[in-house]
Amino acid sequence: SVPQNLAKELMKPKVWDHKYVEFDFLINGQFLRMPLVTHMEMENISTEEVVEIEYVEKYMAPQPEECIFHDDWISSVQATEEWILTGCYDQTARIWSLEGKSIMTIAGHTEVVKDVAWVKQDSLSCLLLSASMDQTVLLWEWNVEKNKVKALHCCRGHAGSVDSIAVDCTRTKFCSGSWDKMLKIWSAVPTDEEDEMEEAANRPRKKQKTEQLGLTRTPLATLSGHTEAVSSVLWSDTEEICSASWDHTIKLWDAETGDLKSTLTGNKVFNSVSYSPLCRRLASGSTDRHIRLWDPRSKDGSLVLLSLTSHTGWVTSVKWSPTHEHQLISGSLDNIVKLWDTRSCKAPLYDLAAHEDKVLCVDWTEAGLLLSGGADNKLYCYRYPATASDVGA
Amino acid sequence: PVGLASDPSWSHPRCPDDPLHLWGSVIALPASAIPVHPSPALCCPGCRQRVCLDRGMDITQLSYPFPPFLPPPRHPGVHLLETVSPALTPLPSAPLQDIRNTVGNIPMEWYQDFPHIGYNLEGKKIYKPIRNKDELDMFLEKMENPDYWRTVQDKMTGADIKLTDEQVDLVHRLQKGQFGDVHFNPYEPAVDFFTHEVMIHPVTNRPADKRSFIPSLIEKEKVSKLVHAIKMGWIKPRKPKDDTPTYYDLWAHEDPNSILGRHKMHVPAPKMKLPGHEESYNPPPEYLLSEEEVRGAWEQQEPAERKLNFVPQQYRCLRAVPAYSRFIHERFERCLDLYLCPRQRKMRVNVDPEDLIPKLPKPRDLQPFPTTQALVYRGHTSLVRCLSISPSGQWLVSGSDDCTVRFWEVCTARCMKTLPVGGVVKSVAWNPNPTICLVAICVDQSVLLVNPCLGDKLLYGATDQLLESYAAPEEERVQPVQWVTATIEEHSKGVRLVVQHSKAVKQVTWHGKGDYFASVVSDNSNMQVLIHQTSKRWSQNPFRKSKGLVQCVLFHPIRPYFFVATQRYVRVYNLLKQELTKKLMTNCKWVSSMAIHPGGDNIICGSYDSKLAWFDLDLSTRPYQLLRHHKKALRSVAFHKHYPLFASGSDDGTVIVCHGMVYNDLLQNPLLVPVKVLKGHAMTLDLGVLDVLFHPTQPWVFSSGADGTVRLYT
Numbered sequence A: 001s002v003p004q005n006l007a008k009e010l011m012k013p014k015v016w017d018h019k020y021v022e023f024d025f026l027i028n029g030q031f032l033r034m035p036l037v038t039h040m041e042m043e044n045i046s047t048e049e050v051v052e053i054e055y056v057e058k059y060m061a062p063q064p065e066e067c068i069f070h071d072d073w074i075s076s077v078q079a080t081e082e083w084i085l086t087g088c089y090d091q092t093a094r095i096w097s098l099e100g101k102s103i104m105t106i107a108g109h110t111e112v113v114k115d116v117a118w119v120k121q122d123s124l125s126c127l128l129l130s131a132s133m134d135q136t137v138l139l140w141e142w143n144v145e146k147n148k149v150k151a152l153h154c155c156r157g158h159a160g161s162v163d164s165i166a167v168d169c170t171r172t173k174f175c176s177g178s179w180d181k182m183l184k185i186w187s188a189v190p191t192d193e194e195d196e197m198e199e200a201a202n203r204p205r206k207k208q209k210t211e212q213l214g215l216t217r218t219p220l221a222t223l224s225g226h227t228e229a230v231s232s233v234l235w236s237d238t239e240e241i242c243s244a245s246w247d248h249t250i251k252l253w254d255a256e257t258g259d260l261k262s263t264l265t266g267n268k269v270f271n272s273v274s275y276s277p278l279c280r281r282l283a284s285g286s287t288d289r290h291i292r293l294w295d296p297r298s299k300d301g302s303l304v305l306l307s308l309t310s311h312t313g314w315v316t317s318v319k320w321s322p323t324h325e326h327q328l329i330s331g332s333l334d335n336i337v338k339l340w341d342t343r344s345c346k347a348p349l350y351d352l353a354a355h356e357d358k359v360l361c362v363d364w365t366e367a368g369l370l371l372s373g374g375a376d377n378k379l380y381c382y383r384y385p386a387t388a389s390d391v392g393a
Numbered sequence B: 001p002v003g004l005a006s007d008p009s010w011s012h013p014r015c016p017d018d019p020l021h022l023w024g025s026v027i028a029l030p031a032s033a034i035p036v037h038p039s040p041a042l043c044c045p046g047c048r049q050r051v052c053l054d055r056g057m058d059i060t061q062l063s064y065p066f067p068p069f070l071p072p073p074r075h076p077g078v079h080l081l082e083t084v085s086p087a088l089t090p091l092p093s094a095p096l097q098d099i100r101n102t103v104g105n106i107p108m109e110w111y112q113d114f115p116h117i118g119y120n121l122e123g124k125k126i127y128k129p130i131r132n133k134d135e136l137d138m139f140l141e142k143m144e145n146p147d148y149w150r151t152v153q154d155k156m157t158g159a160d161i162k163l164t165d166e167q168v169d170l171v172h173r174l175q176k177g178q179f180g181d182v183h184f185n186p187y188e189p190a191v192d193f194f195t196h197e198v199m200i201h202p203v204t205n206r207p208a209d210k211r212s213f214i215p216s217l218i219e220k221e222k223v224s225k226l227v228h229a230i231k232m233g234w235i236k237p238r239k240p241k242d243d244t245p246t247y248y249d250l251w252a253h254e255d256p257n258s259i260l261g262r263h264k265m266h267v268p269a270p271k272m273k274l275p276g277h278e279e280s281y282n283p284p285p286e287y288l289l290s291e292e293e294v295r296g297a298w299e300q301q302e303p304a305e306r307k308l309n310f311v312p313q314q315y316r317c318l319r320a321v322p323a324y325s326r327f328i329h330e331r332f333e334r335c336l337d338l339y340l341c342p343r344q345r346k347m348r349v350n351v352d353p354e355d356l357i358p359k360l361p362k363p364r365d366l367q368p369f370p371t372t373q374a375l376v377y378r379g380h381t382s383l384v385r386c387l388s389i390s391p392s393g394q395w396l397v398s399g400s401d402d403c404t405v406r407f408w409e410v411c412t413a414r415c416m417k418t419l420p421v422g423g424v425v426k427s428v429a430w431n432p433n434p435t436i437c438l439v440a441i442c443v444d445q446s447v448l449l450v451n452p453c454l455g456d457k458l459l460y461g462a463t464d465q466l467l468e469s470y471a472a473p474e475e476e477r478v479q480p481v482q483w484v485t486a487t488i489e490e491h492s493k494g495v496r497l498v499v500q501h502s503k504a505v506k507q508v509t510w511h512g513k514g515d516y517f518a519s520v521v522s523d524n525s526n527m528q529v530l531i532h533q534t535s536k537r538w539s540q541n542p543f544r545k546s547k548g549l550v551q552c553v554l555f556h557p558i559r560p561y562f563f564v565a566t567q568r569y570v571r572v573y574n575l576l577k578q579e580l581t582k583k584l585m586t587n588c589k590w591v592s593s594m595a596i597h598p599g600g601d602n603i604i605c606g607s608y609d610s611k612l613a614w615f616d617l618d619l620s621t622r623p624y625q626l627l628r629h630h631k632k633a634l635r636s637v638a639f640h641k642h643y644p645l646f647a648s649g650s651d652d653g654t655v656i657v658c659h660g661m662v663y664n665d666l667l668q669n670p671l672l673v674p675v676k677v678l679k680g681h682a683m684t685l686d687l688g689v690l691d692v693l694f695h696p697t698q699p700w701v702f703s704s705g706a707d708g709t710v711r712l713y714t
Helices: A001-013 A037-042 A203-213 B059-063 B135-144 B164-177 B217-232 B261-264 B290-298 B328-337 B458-470 B488-493
Strands: A024-028 A052-056 A063-069 A076-081 A083-088 A092-097 A100-107 A114-122 A123-130 A137-144 A147-154 A163-165 A173-178 A181-187 A214-219 A221-224 A230-237 A240-245 A248-254 A260-265 A270-278 A281-286 A289-296 A303-311 A315-320 A327-332 A335-343 A348-353 A358-364 A368-376 A376-382 B041-044 B048-054 B118-119 B126-129 B151-153 B160-162 B373-378 B384-389 B395-400 B404-408 B414-420 B425-430 B439-443 B446-450 B481-487 B494-499 B503-509 B516-521 B529-533 B539-541 B553-556 B562-566 B569-574 B580-585 B590-598 B604-609 B611-616 B626-628 B635-641 B645-650 B654-663 B671-679 B691-694 B701-705 B709-713
Touching: A024 A037, A037 A083, A076 A368, A076 A376, A083 A114, A083 A123, A083 A376, A092 A114, A092 A123, A123 A163, A137 A163, A163 B481, A173 A240, A181 A240, A240 A270, A248 A270, A281 A315, A281 A327, A289 A315, A327 A358, A327 A368, A335 A368, B118 B446, B261 B384, B373 B590, B384 B701, B384 B709, B395 B425, B395 B439, B404 B425, B439 B503, B446 B503, B458 B494, B488 B494, B503 B553, B516 B553, B553 B590, B562 B590, B604 B645, B626 B671, B645 B691, B645 B701, B654 B691, B654 B701
Parallel strands: A076 A114, A114 A163, A147 A214, A163 A230, A230 A270, A270 A315, A315 A358, B384 B425, B384 B691, B425 B503, B590 B635, B635 B691
Antiparallel strands: A024 A052, A063 A376, A076 A083, A083 A092, A092 A100, A114 A123, A123 A137, A137 A147, A163 A173, A173 A181, A181 A221, A230 A240, A240 A248, A248 A260, A270 A281, A281 A289, A289 A303, A315 A327, A327 A335, A335 A348, A358 A368, A368 A376, B041 B048, B118 B126, B151 B160, B373 B709, B384 B395, B395 B404, B404 B414, B425 B439, B439 B446, B446 B494, B481 B494, B503 B516, B516 B529, B529 B539, B553 B562, B562 B569, B569 B580, B590 B604, B604 B611, B611 B626, B635 B645, B645 B654, B654 B671, B691 B701, B701 B709
């Protein structure tokens, strides 16, 4: 009986060896999305030449994980490995666990919160930022254990709605862009003393506010040069700031000296910009249907490398993958979040059509979590599995 | 003794005395010298030797070089005069000459003065024969000597020689041009050695040369040289001959206005009608008119209507026919017809109708302009009548029939504030001054001044302070309206001041500086238009008389002008001089709306009869162009502040965006090109778009519709 059992064991099909795997094919670096003949015709590839075919394991569709309900429109989102921070039009910022549990509601702004950012995360306390239409940026300290939040600093100086903030990689500074056409650089290090303000006239009123919202902080530097509202800022390097504006330009600034380094000129209002250190490209979303990729180092400003077109409305938000040099995510006013691979610029990899209203913000964490929030008060989370073997032969 | 020089080369015959001398050309000797020198001679120009030729000799042969060792052509009559001897036989060779005188062939005149005439072979002098005959002796001898005619003198010896009969015959024959030899027959029958007919046997049986059947190297070399030359382009092949005959249009360059050109327009003279029986002096009786016909019909008719311009009459004979009274008149008419004919000629010009349409640039060259709908601002529950935008372009305000005013964030379509006002909102206007945050809203009989508290905190705080800093004047002034400060409840909603009119207000508009605003009241009196000053809370009525139903009013963006649109006219008033400057005729039945170009020199008017009139104020008081693009009544028109764009919204639910470029050059007309029809609004209650508005900085256009939405097109 023993040999029989052994034979049975051997006869069993080894399913784990023959896992069904789907592949995607790349012809000269472009995804094959149609019959080979039409693709060759479209791309003007001669049939006489040797064509380089690459194949990769097909990227799996993002798996929906959570749907987090808010009370109002979600203006911004930023997630870490443990928590999700969202800014909301009900004048609060909220912290959620990855499972969708509400951990903390941070109230303090008197207007819509337009952008949020993490500064530092510890197991004990975290530093985070929220920018609002009430022209201030608040630096909060969140005590994780006690689950208490405290406004450390109130950054005043903007004369318009603060639409975008970005923390630099040393986590000691941050930059804010506002409707008043200015970029301001602030210190992100909490201190005990209040910064000196110029005017002493209405001191009592200010005292009153600082009691509630922490110490007033003034900017380290102000970068002016845009002629219209600044819609998006980011640090593309340790000492380089990139800002997108309604004046149809993306400007690169030296954060140390405050000088304008270069200008990329488009022909539409820019809503959002994102930088990938992996491929060193800027992706911009503007008030037309296109996502455009730029080389920030090119000197002749107006060079668009590629445009990704599939949305039917304004692209409100773009975000590069932090782990993959070809992939990015975009949200648009046409209620759809799209996952793109730059090697397939005609069609996105996946459409994430869960939102019922305008998508206002997207985020992509290093752990492979895709987040999108919109005007339907919902924050959707997707798990994007990284394929085992990234690139085939 | 002519020994032709033994020159080995075949060249000219050489002089026997001096081989370096060549014989010269053939010279003709005078015919009178025939007895002595009867024929042409060859003369050596160097030593003056002469060869006389017999006439029978073929001179053409002599003029060619002939081989030196051959004897001269063996023509029978060639004699050399020096060798004239009694024997008269041709000398077989030169050494056998009879040389009695050794002086040679020299002119004998040289010895004229000597007693001798030369030297003989022994070297003795040859003495001239004694010639003592005088003229008489000569004459006598001529008379008596029967041989005198045949006696010649030998120049070399001076002796008289009597020619023999043979010699005389020879001279005679030569004179006649015959051959010297009697027996020579020049007319012997010709024998053809080679017949012209092709024979079956070859003339010679020699086999063909090798070179006749191998390709010739020389020819090959020549051909290759030619080929090379053709290749190098040194030789051009001959142009192929053009076989087509060439004609010349003699009249191609003729001036059509010249006299000849006018002949082209020749019109043949119309032929006159030939006379018929009526014109006859004795017409058949059926052609004659009766008395009644003459009286009744013919005389009553107009001369132009008459079938005949005369009355046919019968005469006894041709002689009895009187002179035709209308002859000169008719001839004059005929001449007039002929020479005025060209005036009647119609000159037809062939013009392609396409050429008459002005060339407009393509719309895509005129970008940017709004093309697609980007955002929909939803929230109103009834038709949205009016729109206005903050000077920064961040906020939009809309007034609706659902008795609310809503404030929107432009870039996200988020409704930031809703202000219930308790009445239908007819018009809203955001203060154009960027340092003042104030919105004027027309509700029923009042104008509300609302601080929306949006944007910069400092700004809207300063606006409140500005309004609160008003100090009422000491003496009360009579005003057409009442200025009321808002109640606390209203104040919390944002309302700061209420300007209460006596009747319903239908429009409000701000002056560019943001202190004055004008309101239009639905009224028939002179109280229709009021101008208010916010800082002093003071209102005035600028017009004494009503000029018609005022539709809308407008402040000039730069100069102190005020535009008042009534149903058919737009009146331009100068506010400083307080007088009427211009009156624009709109050519429309009912003006609905009006907008002014930011430059201030151009105005567009929309009308309910679906026309849009563009006025160039510098050009004329009539429309520069009337655009009829909409199918239904226009409700609203708008200009962009920076881009050369204007838009019109209509009851047909569309917004039409046009490119309206105004040039600084006064001589260049504005360029108006319709670029885009924007659709999106649903038709509700037969109404479509109620208001259009441009974004202050971007090429975007907002439209509000009867379906309760506001739409943004980018």
